[in-house]
Amino acid sequence: MSSADLDADLVIVGAGIAGLAIAHDAARAGQRVMVLEAADRVGGLVRRAEVCGIPFDIGAESFATRTSGVADLIADAGLPLTLVAPAPGGAHLVTTGETGSFPAPLPRRTVLGIPADPLAADVVRILGPDGSARAAAERMLPPLRAADEPSLAALITERCGPVLLARLVDPLCRSIYSQPADAVRLSRLHPVLWREAVERGSLLAGAVACATDDRAGAAVGGIVGGMWRLAAELASAAAARGARIRTGAPALAVNPHGDRIAVDTADGPVRAARVVVATGTSAARALLDQTGRRGSDSETDADAAGALAVRVVAALVAGAAFDDDPVGSGVIVAPGVPSAAKALTHANAKWPWLADTLPAGRHLFRLSARDARAPGLETPADLAHEIALLTGIPLDAADVLAVTSAVYADAVAGAPVDDRRRRELAGSGIHLAGAAVAGTGLASVVPHARALAASFSSTSHSRSIA
Ligand SMILES: Cc1cc2nc3c(=O)[nH]c(=O)nc-3n(C[C@H](O)[C@H](O)[C@H](O)COP(=O)(O)OP(=O)(O)OC[C@H]3O[C@@H](n4cnc5c(N)ncnc54)[C@H](O)[C@@H]3O)c2cc1C
Missing domain, CATH: 1.10.3110.10 (protoporphyrinogen ix oxidase, domain 3)
Structure with a gap:
């Protein structure tokens, strides 16, 4: 089959940061790239929200600096983004001791x-x-x-x-x-x-x-304006290199057919020489199951799906008592503490660019639910209670000015298929990328994705890469 018979050289399923990084690099290397994204926006777990007209991250909000992956990507792709370090306050831990719950610096x-x-x-x-x-x-x-x-x-x-x-x-x-x-x-x-x-x-x-001597939580970087801007700018750069990015276009199945691969969509199949599945773990498992290797048990799947969900709730509050950053950049909450949250970020204490956009005396807190399905982080009264508990600063429900939230249904990374199956799939031109195989976090996801894209350019006539 000639490449002219294909809809694309490379189809990427999922426009999270992994899928977008591969799309950018492969399009720059001259491949005809199509990205299929189920949601109506790109970015996946890197996601923008707004309270009172102020944009901020309600998904990933930083990247670990243990690899130079994110900084390298921004530089190589020429993205107009400015990297920043968090404020030096460091993170705290709320744990239980003989005297009750208390926050202490990590x-x-x-x-x-x-x-x-x-x-x-x-x-x-x-x-x-x-x-x-x-x-x-x-x-x-x-x-x-x-x-x-x-x-x-x-x-x-x-x-x-x-x-x-x-x-x-x-x-x-x-x-x-x-x-x-x-x-x-x-x-x-x-x-x-x-x-x-x-x-x-x-x-x-x-x-x-x-170990380093840094304050806990300090070995990370951020982007002025928010990490969501990385997804937006990377998608623009990939599109400028010729990648076609279709949002609201879920892949329904991925099937090898001889020397080509068919990706089923609601509008019919898309044919490519190679496919990268860069979705979350359970979406990848479901897509690759379609090849008939494994049946699914709907009850177990529903339970597993609940356990894989992550919920983040953000609250804009008024309170001059928070001006002194009582818990630095935030707290991690130990399991024994009677809180519905497992972590709280004092977002404007952590990111000076965000502090600059908020009016005086206003503070933005992000709380990650301990259990995405359990109640306890919905109303202003819930949020006031939790923020007071975790910061030690009393807060009235009337001072919680706005609340917004996001649920991520497929956020916990784990191998979607075993190594043998992964090699088999790679042999037929179907590759896996993203946190599901690279591990959680942008510092792992980005270098892995870019190495995979580079391997396509160096072995354009061979499919034997895992
Ligand atoms: C709340 C939260 C906070 C986080 N904070 C940080 C942080 O501060 N720093 C950090 O480094 N990491 C953080 N992480 C982890 C980090 O966000 C992820 O590891 C990384 O973004 C994963 O990127 P990805 O491209 O692999 O997958 P995803 O971002 O999950 O993207 C997968 C994409 O595939 C799409 N998709 C799924 N199924 C289909 C289908 N059938 N067809 C088409 N598209 C499909 C999805 O809609 C999604 O857009 C956080 C994660 C969460 C949930």
Whole structure:
């Protein structure tokens, strides 16, 4: 089949940041690119909202600076965006102790809550002397081995004790990765820390190798105006390079047919030499199931879908008492705290560009629901209660001026297919990209997506890349 018989050289399903980055790079390399996006807007989990006419991020609002992926993309694509660092206030943790719930600064020199020095004063303040001593004893244990890695929760409990798990590691894991520590493995969440820890035989020694002296939450960057602008500008740049981006156009199935691939849409099939599925995990699983490999159990799927959802609620409030940034950039909430939120961001305390756009005495808070399906973050009274609980500053419902929210149905990353199936799919020209395979966060998603796009240019006549 000649390439003229195809609707596109490359069809990308999903216009999140992964899909857009691939669309941009592949179109720039001269490929005929079509992007199919189910929603009526691009960006996926990078999403704009407004309160009282002020735009802000209600999805991803930063990127980790542990890779240069986002900065490189902006520079290479020539996007008119300005990178910024967050204000230096750092994040806090609200946890429960003998005296009730209290916010304390997240300790420096920790990685995913694992401290380089469990006896440092900022760690002892959260774990207490006994919890800290138990964690410090990890160095005396027999060396950590890579074989038979248990869940992160079991690993921490066994090596560092239950207090470190309950007060630091599990709250951070839930807040950053939207999953409890008993549902994940360290080697997947933080491969570098895992490698360093195994090499040294100790989790604490691994944390020493990886931790920086920055305030917790400081190793991130942002974009003036909001991260949503990255999606908007990247889509414009991809379109300017010739990529066709169709919104409101869900892919219904992806089927290999000989040396071409058919992507079914409501308007009929689109044919391409290659397809990248850059949706969330459950959408990718559903699309790739259509090839007839696996049936689905609707009850289990519905349960799983609920567990994969993430809800963010934003509130604009009036209150001069917040001018002093009582919890820095925000708080992470430990599971035992009686709150409907697992994290709160004081958005204008974190991002000076946002503070500049708000009138004096106005503050913007973003809260991530602990359970996307549970009530407790709807009304101004709910929000006033939660913000007061988590910041320690009393707030009246009448001072909650506006509330808006977003639900992300497919936000928790996990492999949609096993490695063998992934290789098989790649052999027939169907590739996976995005957080589902690269891991959560733009610092992982962007470099992975761009490496995949580059592999297409360097192997344009071969489909054997995974
Ligand atoms: C509330 C929240 C806050 C976050 N904060 C941060 C942060 O501050 N920093 C950070 O680095 N990361 C953050 N993340 C994670 C980060 O946003 C994601 O890892 C990243 O944006 C994923 O990008 P993606 O392109 O892989 O997928 P997505 O953004 O999920 O995009 C997938 C796209 O595919 C589309 N789609 C799905 N099914 C179909 C179909 N059948 N046909 C066509 N299109 C389809 C969807 O509509 C969507 O637009 C956050 C995530 C959430 C939910």
